Amino acid sequence: MTDWMKAAQSQEESYLKDLTTLLEIPSVRDDQAATDEYPLGPMPAKALQEFLKMAKNDGFRTKSIDNLVGYAEWGEGDETLAILAHLDVMPAGKGWETDPFKPVIKDGKLYARGASDDKGPGMACYYALKYLKDQGVKFNKKVRFIVGTDEESNWTGMHRYFEVEPAPTLGFSPDAEFPVINGEKGQFSLLLDVPAGNEGTARLKSFKSGLRFNMVPREAVAEITTSDKEKVMSAFGQFIDENPVTGQIEETMDGLKITVIGKAAHGMEPEKGINAATYLALFLNQYDFAGGAASFIKFLAEYLHLDTRMKKFNSAFTDNVMGELTMNAGILNFTEENGGKINMNFRYPKGITPDEIQEKVEQVTKPLKITVNQGEGQEPHYVDPKDQIVKTLMKAYTDISGDQDAKPEVVGGGTYGRLMKRGVAFGALMPNTPNTMHQANEFQPVDDLITSMAIYMQAINDLVTD
Ligand SMILES: [Zn+2]
The missing domain is CATH 3.30.70.360 (Alpha-Beta Plaits)
Structure with missing residues (x-):
């Protein structure tokens, strides 16, 4: 059996380098700067383009849809496993001790707007997928790693994706916390x-x-x-x-x-x-x-x-x-x-x-x-804890974290998981790490990010080879 922690550690250096490139882009939605070409302002699109460039260089099939959403794809099969992450960030707000768009590691913690929500976890998951691809794992289904650029406001990008592409029914979003979130409030x-x-x-x-x-x-x-x-x-x-x-x-x-x-x-x-x-x-x-x-x-x-x-x-x-x-x-x-x-x-x-x-x-x-x-809203969303996707993800989390008591949970929502019938949120905030999303001095411990990458490796591997 593969030692996923070791595999994840082998990716740390290049992961942090690519992540830094994305964290340095202040990809906040800016309606004042919106144009026909950049409906959310130029910065969310810039982060998207930068990501797609990386994915293309890494050998993925890539596509950008209207500068709003894009994907990196690998594998073949009738079924598609969708992984939904996002590259936009909340406005930095006041109260930061460091520059929110100049990532720094202090005491093992990576500080930057987006370190925890969602560039850090999203890229950990992307690196997990890339690792499996590079290892030559044979995928029995197609995997689409889809990145939105308006998660923090109206989900414009992800909604566009679901309008123009076949809607995936199975997947997860690395944009919340571990273990698995199988229910989201309306x-x-x-x-x-x-x-x-x-x-x-x-x-x-x-x-x-x-x-x-x-x-x-x-x-x-x-x-x-x-x-x-x-x-x-x-x-x-x-x-x-x-x-x-x-x-x-x-x-x-x-x-x-x-x-x-x-x-x-x-x-x-x-x-x-x-x-x-x-x-x-x-x-x-x-x-x-x-x-x-x-x-x-x-x-x-x-x-x-x-x-x-x-x-x-x-x-x-x-x-x-x-x-x-x-x-x-x-x-x-x-x-x-x-x-x-x-x-x-x-x-x-x-x-x-x-x-x-x-x-x-x-x-x-x-x-x-x-x-x-x-205003407009979203209904409550719930996936049966006995569903195969919940079971596979829970196993990856407990195997790697050792946290045997973990149970799938319900949160205030709304993550991208709700967009798919069998969609859940999965990581990457660890249960004992403070939640600093949307706050000043947002951070994610580097060790957590690497552990989450290992969890994503096992999870994706098990989902594409089952
Ligand atoms: Zn998020």
């Missing part, structure tokens, strides 16, 4: 509109917080006017002392600018972050705002604050297999001219529907004159 957003209007003794000129709906906002900034600046400034000092946030308050021409810093986290685990926006609203809620400004602040402070499980909306729900309904308030903006916009993003198990959740939210928002619209 996902959708409620988009709230808060009226303008602002006639109180205190006025909210603007409120700005959040970069993405699927991220807990780390920073919130409000500009207000008030009759008593001194009093607000001293109250803010006390507020900061008493709450798990930092912040600052400055005088402006006609008022105050208040900044609160919390902690970013992935929107599918919002309880792990500290939502700067709801803390800032909590502070402002003691002052005499009026109209839409008052509704906006009240809604954040009295409902969204510390309520990722929807208890204050009487909508808490748990399914035995798929777990809890969770909510992240990821984008929260207000201007006195245009009013407010709030994005509440939900991850829901089977047993509850978006319409039911919307109804509960409207019971709260109606008296505040806030209107609610439902």
Whole structure:
């Protein structure tokens, strides 16, 4: 039997070199720079082109589809095993100790935006496939390693792939954690509109917080006017002392600018972050705002604050297999001219529907004159743990990691695994490694990346030779 760990270690040097090339490309979706040729801005496409160039040089058949998605292919057979990874990254955000696009290894950890989500794991999986190809393993099916460039927003690339290519029904996505994720919650957003209007003794000129709906906002900034600046400034000092946030308050021409810093986290685990926006609203809620400004602040402070499980909306729900309904308030903006916009993003198990959740939210928002619209979403997804793909992947993970107690699990979703009937997410975050995806100072231990490569080697090998 092949020693997969040894095989993976033999690839470490060239893997890190190719990975570094990709990590240095700031492949963040940029709608402002979008053109017909580069619908997501030039950088995600640049990462895609760079990857396809590597794969071509490595001897794979490659194809780019509209600069949005591409693949490297090997093997022949009636069946296709699809591996779905992505080359786009979240915006770096603030709070980094190193340059997010200049990868560095410190204490055995590789730091860079994308080290953990998803360039590091994606390339570990690609190297596993490349190793098997180079060893001359005879594949009994076709393997397509497909890379999207818009996973962090709308999945534009992967959706394009499924429009124009035969849809694979079997596969996995190395874009989550070990062991196997065989269930993903459904996902959708409620988009709230808060009226303008602002006639109180205190006025909210603007409120700005959040970069993405699927991220807990780390920073919130409000500009207000008030009759008593001194009093607000001293109250803010006390507020900061008493709450798990930092912040600052400055005088402006006609008022105050208040900044609160919390902690970013992935929107599918919002309880792990500290939502700067709801803390800032909590502070402002003691002052005499009026109209839409008052509704906006009240809604954040009295409902969204510390309520990722929807208890204050009487909508808490748990399914035995798929777990809890969770909510992240990821984008929260207000201007006195245009009013407010709030994005509440939900991850829901089977047993509850978006319409039911919307109804509960409207019971709260109606008296505040806030209107609610439902965005597009995804249904919950579940693959039987007895399915061959789940069993094969679980075996590769337990054989190599030695973690015999591991069980397939359900998460807040949504990974690319859900795109395929028999699709799951598989790696590459190890159970005891901190999850830094979407955060400042994102990292993945190099040893973990190499171990995951070994796991992918055994998994792909077993899937293409069974
Ligand atoms: Zn990802």
